[in-house]
Amino acid sequence: MPELPEVESLADFLRDRAVGHTILGVDVVAVQALKTFDPPVAALGGLTVTGVARHGKFLDLDCDGLHLVIHLARAGWLRWREDLSGAKPVRPGKGPLAVRVRLSPNELGMAPGFELTEAGTQKRLAVYVVRDPKEVPGVASLGPDPLDPSFTADRLAEILRGSRTQIKGLLRDQKVIAGIGNAYSDEVLHAARMSPFKIAGTLTDAQVADLHEAIVHTLREAVERARGIAAKDLKAEKKSGLRVHNRTGQPCDVCGDTVREVSFADSALQYCPTCQTGGKPLADRRLSRLLK
Template sequence: MPELPEVESLAEFLRDRAVGRTVAAVDVVAFQALKTVDPPISALGGLTVTDVSRHGKFLDLDCDGLHLVVHLARAGWLRWREDLSGAKPVRPGKGPLAVRVRLAPDELGLAPGFELTEAGTQKRLAAYVVRNPEDVPGVAGLGPDPLAEDFTADALAAILRGNRTQIKGLLRDQKVIAGIGNAYSDEVLHVAKMSPFKIASSLTEAQVADLHEAIVTTLRDAVGRARGLAAKDLKAEKKSGLRVHGRTGEKCEVCGDTIREVSFADSSLQYCPTCQTGGKPLADRRLSRLLK
């Protein structure tokens, strides 16, 4: 799933290539992906892309005040095309293509644009056409952005105070902190040397400071590594930069212990016992329930 660093990089990528260009047309192939009807998506035709920004994991293209807001969900991605003038029409229900945004031809006659695709059978990619990004329910309910200047250690302490949620789940909750998903929550907790099952309200002042530093540095480092990369290269870069997530059975780069995995909610998490849990493997609670 694209998380804050990848979506931030996609926003930068599109700012460099799409801002200042006119939208020729937007073709919706997967009708379930379009979540709004007013304004109609056809209203984007003829408008100029004036800015591209990010709200948590949402990508926002401002087209003369009308916004195309996209959430790539778990299996969605953005593919840039240098020339879509010869692109063949795609029938609904065929292949991974969900939405195609065609821009007006340039002085060379090339008509660039991008395609939103989604792999797998569970189709959750969502596109909205709104007058204000806050009209998108997921955007309106977002928590603070962890890369914003006002996301301080004190702000994080206020979020954690009295919260009995396990820290892993809290970091993934978009209504609490925007932009962090399953992968980067694993990375943050490894950097902070913290158990994913630790209760949020139990953190000491020093642990809150360490967690805040881990959040900010982990995300900023990931954004920095991805900066300047083509959209097609971002997935590989993300995977190569992860130290624990998706690396079950490999050696921890910090201590050499074996990275472990446990089931968590609707997914799984990875962690290092030596770095995070005092050398003790965590119990896989979902598996334990199945064995009873």
């Protein structure tokens, strides 16, 4: 799933390539992906892309005051096309293509654009056409952005205070902190040397400070690594920069211990026992015993 660093990089990518272009049309192939009807998607035709923003994991294209808001979900991606002028008309089907956005020609006469694709059978990619991004429920309910200057260690302490939630789950909750998903929560907790099953409200002041530093540093580092990389190469770049996530069975880069995994019904987490749980492996089942 694209998380804050990848979505931020996609926003940068679109700022460089889409801003200033007029939208010639938006072709919705996967009807279930379009979550709004007023304004209609056709209203974007003829408008100019004036800016691109990120809200958590949401992309937001400002089109002369109307907003095309995109959430790529778990298996979605954005594929930039340098020239769509010769592209065949899209038809609803079972393929990965969900939405195509066609833009006005550039100085070379090529008509660029981008396509939103989604792999797998669980179709969760979502597209909204709204007058204000906060009309999108997922945007309106977002917690603080961890890269915003207002996200301080004191602010994090307020969020954690009294919480009985395991820290791994809390970091992934978009209503609590925006933009962190399964991969970067693993990376943050490894950097903070903290068990994923630690209860959030039990953290000491020192642990909160360490966690805050790990969140900000891990995300900023990932954003910088992704900066300037073409959209098609972002997935590979993300994978190459991970230290524990999706590295089950490999040696930890910090201590050399073997990275372990805990599997759940529809996801898994990875961690280093030496760095994070005092050398004790976590039970690989949903009701794993909490390690403190």
